[in-house]
Amino acid sequence: MQNTLLPLIKEHGTPLFILDHQKIRENYRTFKKCLPRVQCYYAVKANSHPEIIKTLFNEGSSFDVASYNEFMQVYKYIKHFDKGDKNFFIWDKIIFSNTIKDRETLRKIRRYKPLVTFDNLDELKKIKDFCNTAGLVLRLKVPDVGSQVEMGSKFGAEPGDADELITHAFDLGLTVEGISFHCGSQCTHFDNYTAALSIASDIFHNAQKKGYHLNIVDMGGGFPAPYDDQAPEFEKLAALINAECARLFPKDAELIAEPGRFIVATAAQLITEIIGKARRDGKIFYYINDGVYHTFSGVVYDHWIPNFRAFRQGKTEVCAVVGPTCDSFDKITLSAQLPADLKVGDYLFTENIGAYSIASATKFNGFDGARIIHR
Ligand SMILES: Cc1ncc(COP(=O)(O)O)c(C=O)c1O
Structure with missing residues (x-):
């Protein structure tokens, strides 16, 4: 996965919505x-x-x-x-x-x-x-x-x-x-x-x-x-x-x-980047550069539960993954099983995000949302 995606990230940046x-x-x-x-x-x-x-x-x-x-x-x-x-x-x-x-x-x-x-x-x-x-x-x-x-x-x-x-x-x-x-x-x-x-x-x-x-x-x-x-x-x-x-x-x-x-649904993948990390009440919160007001809008409107995978292996624990806006509603999931030692600058990968995602995304807080590429 990394081999094919890293060059795309290098070329286009993140968040990156890859439509197949x-x-x-x-x-x-x-x-x-x-x-x-x-x-x-x-x-x-x-x-x-x-x-x-x-x-x-x-x-x-x-x-x-x-x-x-x-x-x-x-x-x-x-x-x-x-x-x-x-x-x-x-x-x-x-x-x-x-x-x-x-x-x-x-x-x-x-x-x-x-x-x-x-x-x-x-x-x-x-x-x-x-x-x-x-x-x-x-x-x-x-x-x-x-x-x-x-x-x-x-x-x-x-x-x-x-x-x-x-x-x-x-x-x-x-x-x-x-x-x-x-x-x-x-x-x-x-x-x-x-x-x-x-x-x-x-x-x-x-x-x-x-x-x-x-x-x-x-x-x-x-x-x-x-x-x-x-x-x-x-x-x-x-x-x-x-x-x-x-x-x-x-x-x-x-x-x-x-x-x-x-x-x-199965025709798109999203790559996001960890932009912040904090431990709150014992749980790791990964802040990523896309959220429920943007490509993850399906979490709200479509009752969708996204999957997250890290590019790096490591001992996992239950983590929260949250969006970049300053709204506390912008929580994508409170229960993603992810490596605990991910760092700012690491990437996350979400599959099957082609439906009810960019279609209902907003520009809330001035974030542009994901760059869309086609292949
Ligand atoms: C009238 C109508 N047709 C088709 C669809 C597409 O449904 P689905 O994405 O579940 O195939 C919808 C979804 O809201 C709808 O309202």
Whole structure:
């Protein structure tokens, strides 16, 4: 590890965020291979770096966006198709899957005839008033228990309200194209997917009976990244999803998914430098030059527990690793097993930091955050 990383540190300094595009391609290809019927709409929110969008676009990925800016970040790559190619259909490349969109955003995306999600009546009315060119996907609340980040308390219509919402949309002159859900991020309870697909199938078929022809089944994100050997195997989840989709939905249903972390989590490493050291109440505190307001923002927003490794061997003990800001909240972990004799100027290494890291970093306290390099 040291042999390859030390020259990079020498050239670029720290904190250094190393983004591996070959790994992104590999993860994308694994996703496609294991779920051959499912079109991948990469969730840009996981890491919106323009080079990631470019890499995935070149692989043939589609994209899930959550804001006008994310929409335009992707649209930039497809606008020439949109203008020239008669067979081009924007839904094939972008889904706007933030269920709540402000009026101005709806007004701005109206001209692109987008595919958008919704989960309540007020949103339907807003879409009718400001973006009536959109195709609609109804987001359902589904079980997300045990996932690293649960979603159901903020998003998703109760399944019991779904029929009425679909009918209401058609009554307003809008078209519901399909159903979506999200089983929670880093979902390790595969039963969540089984339950969600079954709920979605009931609603899908009920709508069919009423004469509303739905076509899209969007299974959201949540696919677990292999942060450690405890993570369940994606291949097993994919086999389950393939079997359930074949059993529950028509052969010509359009299956889509919005993986974020699965595509990018394992594609980045971070190197930080120890800038201070103190023993407080008996415990060693390593102060490093990146923290929870910056690349380790996932500790707060993503309930993520980072791993740390030192470049040097030594007798280890439980240490705290904390960020550089003058805020006491800026503690990355209070329980990293690290050598006790590390010194100011030594480096730490964190793997699997590609998702929900630089995407939610701030400039708090005037720190710029990590330098990003690509390979
Ligand atoms: C609507 C939606 N789709 C997809 C994702 C990506 O989820 P994950 O990174 O767990 O794959 C999220 C994450 O917040 C989301 O809100």
